[in-house]
Amino acid sequence: MTKTAPPPAEPAADEAAPAVALHTGTSDLRQLLTRNLRTSGIYIAFVAIVALFAILTEGVSLSPGNITNIVLQYSYILVLAIGMVLVIIAGHIDLSVGSVVALTGAVSAVLVIRQGMPWWVGMAAALAVGILVGVWHGFWVAYVGIPAFIVTLAGMLLFRGLTLQVLDNISLSPFPSEYGKVASGFLNGLIGGDGYDAFTLLIGAIAVAGYAVSGFRTRVARVKYQQPVESFPLFVARVVVVGAVVMYFAWQLAHARGLPIVLIILAVLVIVYGLVSKRTVFGRQIYAIGGNLSAAMLSGVKVRTVNFWIFVNMGFLSGVAGVIYSSRSNSAQPAAGNMFELDAIAACFIGGAAVTGGVGTVVGAMVGGLIMAVMSNGMQLMGIDQSVQSVVKGLVLLLAVAFDVYNKRRAGASR
Known part of the structure; x- marks a missing residue:
């Protein structure tokens, strides 16, 4: 007679089940943290650097006036970083943006200062020149097939x-006061405030509310498609922390000179390009090209067209940065924009963009640019020599790229 083995005993509901749930939850949390290590790390690094320089400068770096100066002084680098991160995601690079900033500012100065045309004509001409430069680069990269590194290196010299020819090797200044308001103007006093600008605080509150709503909708969508998400308390904590930072920033601006016009321009660009990169077909195609070019071509992506428009967009944003920089300096100079391309590229890589393409975000590039800005500003306040500042920036960039390579090797080893 055959004996049947008794079924295995089921674990007690009050003992084994919680242990399994605890193990699963811990595993999921570990995977979530590992997956988002690079993204989370850049925010932690930003907070740490801000706190470090706040201590080293005895709070001067967080004063209302200095925060305003950081926004004004580095806004054009952040604008360039928005376009550069899309170029890098697609697997390219643009070494010419500093020269394009100089050229667009020079064209604007010749029209407005030398020929006496209205200030808005100079701005429109600068943007048009930037777009034409982007068309030039896009043609050689997308349709002729020359690597972007070579095309833009030639463009940097060209x-x-x-x-130099447009300016006749001399600087032109000053611009009309209306032109200067683009980079040095402020919106304040629109809705009052006793010793502070209430309008700036209102804009900050709206930004926090928009961030919270957007984050909640993203979370709901991830849950719907059974993708891993952070726990709800962690989500709430993240929104609270970000909201507190934004409102502190707005509070400091409100007690200085109000809301800088250039910050509004930058915010609009970040929102628009963030949506384009994440919510449009064109944005997904950029990631596809940088992630796997062959697969993108087999999937029907019009690679040439996408690459062309990526460089047209970079030229447009270079024109915007050229207007902002010439407005900020109130002049056009032959040496304007020197090394801007390296600052923009560094901002993208520090902000999480991958050297091989396919990875990166607009927000990450902004955080990377702010890290560079806070470091530069903090070292200037401390009176550190320019040569030492360059050494520090170089080391930070090297470590950021090394971290990216380390993460990829670890991910490959775990498969």
């Missing part, structure tokens, strides 16, 4: 030379 457009720097054109800048």
